[in-house]
Amino acid sequence: MQHTTGRRARSTTLAAGTTAAVAALTLALAGCSSDDDAKAAPSSAGSSASATGPVTLVTHDSFSVDKKQLAAFEKKTGITVKIIKQGDAGQLTNQLVLTKDSPLGDAVFGIDNTFATRAVDAGVLADHTPADQPSQAAQYAVDGSDGKQQLTPVDYGDVCLNVDHAWFTKKGVAEPKTLDDLTRPAYKDLTVVENPATSSPGLAFLLATISAKGEDGYLDYWKALKANGLKVDQGWEDAYYTDFSGADGKGPRPIVLSYSSSPAFTLSKDKSSTTTGALLDTCFRQVEYAGVLDGAKNPAAAAKVVDWLQSTEVQSTIPDLMYMYPVNPAATIPTAWKKFAPLATKPLDVPAADITKNREAWIKAWTAAVVG
Incomplete structure (x- = not known):
């Protein structure tokens, strides 16, 4: 992570x-x-x-x-x-x-x-x-x-989308739960992820979308994300600490690609709750x-x-x-990890042989579709 x-x-x-x-x-x-x-x-x-x-x-x-x-x-x-x-x-x-x-x-x-x-x-x-x-x-x-x-x-660990609970509560907007939710108008300009060509979490998330949508559908999904205002950063540092609102409250975007354990590090002052959460249906191990x-x-x-x-x-x-x-x-x-840093019970998966065979082609196709 x-x-x-x-x-x-x-x-x-x-x-x-x-x-x-x-x-x-x-x-x-x-x-x-x-x-x-x-x-x-x-x-x-x-x-x-x-x-x-x-x-x-x-x-x-x-x-x-x-x-x-x-x-x-x-x-x-x-x-x-x-x-x-x-x-x-x-x-x-x-x-x-x-x-x-x-x-x-x-x-x-x-x-x-x-x-x-x-x-x-x-x-x-x-x-x-x-x-x-x-x-x-x-x-x-x-x-x-x-x-x-x-x-x-x-x-x-699990690479997953994370949300800023405080942002959604303040705005009165329901939090997303699934990959498909991110393409809805309610979440326009709210998501930041990492580039799979330069970032391992970014590549993990690309693989998660391939697992969920298949080789025939993953690029259409990414194009829908792009049309809905997706931002792509080079690495995790910029995405989480600069663009995400939940890290220090200063970023503009309340949805970020991070890890299922990240919420264990955004606890309330009394450590009884966390201000962020991982969407466990979006995870890749x-x-x-x-x-x-x-x-x-x-x-x-x-x-x-x-x-x-x-x-x-x-x-x-x-x-x-x-x-x-x-x-x-x-x-x-x-101990806090049992409550605030759970692992996904069914993480999305792509067979190792498929990653080896197709990684470069998938990244190239993603770059053409999303970065241009």
């Missing part, structure tokens, strides 16, 4: 990341412990105990990590971590592909399941499997062409990954950074820092 408030692609193995598998993971996170962790063999990236030195971690703009935890990790391991941010997840992936012959860093965090095959197919990543990877997380791992893991799952970059200057230390991102201590900070659910079942999830 991509939020900066304190903090938002697939190979053949991502077929495990279908709705059924996600449901299994959700149940596992609710009741499993680290006793179920799967012990995987160390990878070719080299997670040697002696790995030290500088590591450049390339991420999307919404990456956030606890500074005290990072300092403790650096002191314990002798690794120093430099963080470089490269826009939204789509921009991040594109930059990694463009610079694969001269990598921007040693490790990456923020490639998601809508862009993962682009990175894997381009040869951006090195093989690496964390030794203590939980089995509940391993089912979402993305392999390279050699069948070895290249992308390590770190968090997951997103998984975010970390990996070691092929050609990294310090691959062994980079592998240790990837492993650390999947550790219980880091995973327990993910809800508060990055608005996502942790993949490690031993991690702590805030």
Whole structure:
């Protein structure tokens, strides 16, 4: 998930990341412990105990990590971590592909399941499997062409449309509930989403509309949205913090593409209610990954950074820092999330093989129809 408030692609193995598998993971996170962790063999990236030195971690703009935890990790391991941010997840992936012959860093965090095959197919990543990877997380791992893991799952969540309750109450307008509602005159000029060519939530929402409307109908739906005053931003940051009225009350649009967990961060002063809400019938499930970059200057230390991102201590900070659910079942999830950050029971889904085959064509067709 991509939020900066304190903090938002697939190979053949991502077929495990279908709705059924996600449901299994959700149940596992609710009741499993680290006793179920799967012990995987160390990878070719080299997670040697002696790995030290500088590591450049390339991420999307919404990456956030606890500074005290990072300092403790650096002191314990002798690794120093430099963080470089490269826009939204789509921009991040594109930059990694463009610079694969001269990598921007040693490790990456923020490639998601809508862009993962682009990175894997381009040869951006090195093989690496964390030794203590939980089995509940391993089912979402993305392999390279050699069948070895290249992308390590770190968090997951639902990309959904969000509404500003206060705006609709003040205006006396009924809140939308479905995708079709957004094309109605009552919601003209009220919606802002992200561009699927540059934004992972934007691409997730494009896939949601393809799932809901089919390949024969999704472009007509987008044309109807455009005719109804849709605004498209390059990334989540601009959409949520500049154009959305519910983030700080200053944006002009009360409907935004964000995450189902976003309402847990717009609570009333007494924390008994939230000022925003997610439309759970519009959601697409997103998984975010970390990996070691092929050609990294310090691959062994980079592998240790990837492993650390999947550790219980880091995973327990993910809800508060990055608005996502942790993949490690031993991690702590805030109590408020049960009420204010629910996951969709039936998220919209597109098979991994279809995303791999059609992603670029779908984006090109969307761009022609919506951006022009």
